[in-house]
Amino acid sequence: MADEAQGGGVHADMAAGMYDRSQGHTSALSEGADISNGSSPMSSKSIAPKVTVGEARIDVAAETEALSGEGAAGALVTFIGYCRDEEGRLSALELEHYPGMAEREIRKIAEEAAERWPLIAVRAAHRHGKIAPGEEIVFVACSSRHRGAAFEAASYIMDFMKTKAPFWKREHLKDGSVGGWVESKATDESAGDKWHRI
């Protein structure tokens, strides 16, 4: 299926860097007892997300290291979306984007996440152009004192990035032909619904 051309949640590198730093913060002690955990809106001042859109490879190791924090963060959740090879059928995915609006929309989504959860840092990077199977397409990272906020915020950003950020994928096939445009998935279209506040 053309609409399966990218590794949504399958390759999530969700736990990177989280376990060691959250020692002593998680468990019953903080769950529920601390309003900064989970999705409780924390208001006051939210941080400025760092957002980039470009053709270059994303240095995931360096980006992750940069967010490891200096003691403030107890959790860092990272997500990497990869280009799949679709059982060897694909030679590349080509991502078209709307320059300017793409970065603006991602920033808007990241800022919403930073307002909604008590995050320490937010990083979002999205590539455009030709991307080979195995390469990263998107990188999202959120750090927070406790893991709940970081997990939820990263998931929120991905859900809205897929349906609001102006990018379009098309397949390039191993046989040299250009395949079709990837169709949007109903599951992606509706993924944002679960974040609506009552």
Place this chain on the structure above:
Amino acid sequence: MKLSYFAWVRERIGKSDEEVALPAGVETVSDLLDWLRSRGENYEYALQVPEIIRVAIDQEHVDHSERLAGAGEIALFPPMTGG
């Protein structure tokens, strides 16, 4: 007014952008889509299912009921598939 097209909307229309002068009576996004469809087979092909076309005015997502007055750049594109 500048119109920009992306992905298969761009391919089917056959250009990535153009300057147009809107005729009287074209006041909303919905009116614009109807008017464009009347401009030729390529537009009709690109916009034959207008309800799935996404629209941004000056780089902000808008509904088809949005008014065009004051718009600088209007972009038409398919549902997004990034991430």
